[in-house]
Amino acid sequence: MTSPQNIDKLSNTLNEVTVSTSPGSAASSYSSSFGNRRVSFSGSQRSRALKPFSTGDFKILLLENVNQTAIEILEGEGYQVEFHKSSIDKAELIEKIKDVHAIGIRSKTKLTEEILSHAKNLVAIGCFCIGTNQVDLEYAAKRGIAVFNSPFSNSRSVAELVIAEIITLARQLGDRSIEMHSGTWNKVSSKCWEIRGKTLGIVGYGHIGAQLSVLAESMGMNVIYYDVLMIMSMGTARQVRTLEELLSNSDFVTLHVPELPETKNMISTDQFNAMKTGAYIINASRGSVIDIPALVEARKAGKIAGAALDVYPNEPAKNGVDQFNDQLNSFASELTSLSNIILTPHIGGSTEEAQSAIGVEVGTALVKYINEGSSVGSVNFPEVNLRTVTHDEEGNVRVLYIHKNVPGVLRAVNEIFESHNIEKQFSDSSGEVAYLMADIADVDMADIRKLYDQLEATPFNIRTRLLY
Numbered sequence: 001m002t003s004p005q006n007i008d009k010l011s012n013t014l015n016e017v018t019v020s021t022s023p024g025s026a027a028s029s030y031s032s033s034f035g036n037r038r039v040s041f042s043g044s045q046r047s048r049a050l051k052p053f054s055t056g057d058f059k060i061l062l063l064e065n066v067n068q069t070a071i072e073i074l075e076g077e078g079y080q081v082e083f084h085k086s087s088i089d090k091a092e093l094i095e096k097i098k099d100v101h102a103i104g105i106r107s108k109t110k111l112t113e114e115i116l117s118h119a120k121n122l123v124a125i126g127c128f129c130i131g132t133n134q135v136d137l138e139y140a141a142k143r144g145i146a147v148f149n150s151p152f153s154n155s156r157s158v159a160e161l162v163i164a165e166i167i168t169l170a171r172q173l174g175d176r177s178i179e180m181h182s183g184t185w186n187k188v189s190s191k192c193w194e195i196r197g198k199t200l201g202i203v204g205y206g207h208i209g210a211q212l213s214v215l216a217e218s219m220g221m222n223v224i225y226y227d228v229l230m231i232m233s234m235g236t237a238r239q240v241r242t243l244e245e246l247l248s249n250s251d252f253v254t255l256h257v258p259e260l261p262e263t264k265n266m267i268s269t270d271q272f273n274a275m276k277t278g279a280y281i282i283n284a285s286r287g288s289v290i291d292i293p294a295l296v297e298a299r300k301a302g303k304i305a306g307a308a309l310d311v312y313p314n315e316p317a318k319n320g321v322d323q324f325n326d327q328l329n330s331f332a333s334e335l336t337s338l339s340n341i342i343l344t345p346h347i348g349g350s351t352e353e354a355q356s357a358i359g360v361e362v363g364t365a366l367v368k369y370i371n372e373g374s375s376v377g378s379v380n381f382p383e384v385n386l387r388t389v390t391h392d393e394e395g396n397v398r399v400l401y402i403h404k405n406v407p408g409v410l411r412a413v414n415e416i417f418e419s420h421n422i423e424k425q426f427s428d429s430s431g432e433v434a435y436l437m438a439d440i441a442d443v444d445m446a447d448i449r450k451l452y453d454q455l456e457a458t459p460f461n462i463r464t465r466l467l468y
């Protein structure tokens with residue numbers, strides 16, 4: 001995008017773009033609401049849309065049926081969007097990636113160093129999912145390609161699943177349903193409970209844990225939580241100081257911690273022993289967090305009255321009959337033979353609403369990065385942002401300079417800027433890569449080209465973009 005040819009294109013569209021007073025001439029529900037949000041600065045404080053070039057020249061490849069919300073956002077900005085319902089094969093991907101400025105994928109498309117090395121114009125990758133291990137993040141950063149994902153769009157969906165599981169376990173609904181499917185009528189009330197007045201212990205009070213806390217309280221549960229951080233409670237929930245304190249006081253224990261070396265098998269035999277007899281355990285975080293053979297023993301011994309699991313140490317790569325078996329996880333048949341054990345195939349975050357929210361979150365992050373340079377939310381890049389440029393600042397140019405993280409860069413760059421007033425400047429680094437954003441005042445068109453060429457010629461340059 002910032003190759004010399006693009007700068008020529010950029011020059012051709014300069015007049016058209018600088019007189020533009022709204023973010024993109026293409027009106028869409030998204031761009032107008034985005035515009036409205038920005039014009040909440042009143043009168044002359046209205047923020048000005050920055051465009052690197054005619055947005056119609058900007059090509060985005062969307063694979064794997066990413067949500068319609070993302071397509072609307074990106075098309076609303078006037079970009080050329082090529083949409084594919086499924087992933088494409090390697091040869092076709094290499095051919096297409098040569099040309100595009102951004103790519104949107106889900107989990108099937110692998111963006112390895114080999115594939116990314118063919119990308120000439122790529123500035124951003126949107127992973128329309130939670131995980132990003134399908135992308136070579138380090139190589140992407142070294143090439144000046146920012147990667148975005150959507151880690152929290154499905155928090156509510158997970159919290160709602162856990163609420164459902166609390167009631168399902170307390171009423172043994174899974175077992176009753178299985179029995180009815182085989183014609184068995186088994187009307188029992190023994191060891192079936194209301195959840196009102198019971199204590200829910202939440203381990204990990206982050207995005208999901210906190211949502212869950214509110215829902216559980218509204219159903220009359222008492223909520224306690226344990227987290228490595230001191231976190232302000234929602235409602236009347238109470239933070240406890242140790243995991244043991246939580247385990248010994250909870251009727252239901254639910255896990256919402258990340259997968260870390262410290263959280264591997266954080267619930268094992270000792271922790272099950274510390275739980276109240278007859279309590280329940282739920283894990284919709286990551287499969288490594290519970291020692292499942294220890295859970296099997298605790299259930300067999302009647303220490304716990306039931307469990308709900310959505311995640312497993314090893315998960316099948318595809319849907320299908322017999323995929324969840326002892327070859328994959330040695331405990332599978334023992335686990336599935338136990339009563340009051342709810343097993344779901346990692347669907348905690350799988351709702352239409354979450355998919356739609358992912359489309360909005362990643363689509364918006366891409367637009368913010370392409371149009372304004374903001375890398376907030378990037379997983380492989382320093383997170384840098386500057387406040388938006390207002391209509392008062394008509395002659396301003398925003399410099400986006402991705403460079404090697406070595407000594408002497410700022411001095412060299414400030415020498416290039418020396419005949420201009422730097423309105424604002426922010427720089428941050430992450431590993432070998434650093435990112436500098438600067439707004440420079442009173443730049444005329446001839447200067448834009450000169451600034452670009454000088455920055456590109458520095459020995460530290462990875463990628464330079466100019467927005468105006």
Ligand SMILES: NC(=O)c1ccc[n+]([C@@H]2O[C@H](COP(=O)([O-])OP(=O)(O)OC[C@H]3O[C@@H](n4cnc5c(N)ncnc54)[C@H](O)[C@@H]3O)[C@@H](O)[C@H]2O)c1
Nearest residue numbers: 204205206207208227228256257258259284285286348349
């Ligand atoms: N089942 C699904 O489909 C699904 C969907 C989304 C997220 N998840 C998983 O749910 C988990 C929680 O997600 P989130 O979005 O709430 O994460 P989050 O980062 O918002 O919150 C995690 C919390 O855990 C705390 N924590 C970290 N280490 C801890 C420890 N050793 N002991 C106690 N607390 C600790 C953190 O301080 C933080 O408050 C993650 O593992 C995530 O991968 C699963």
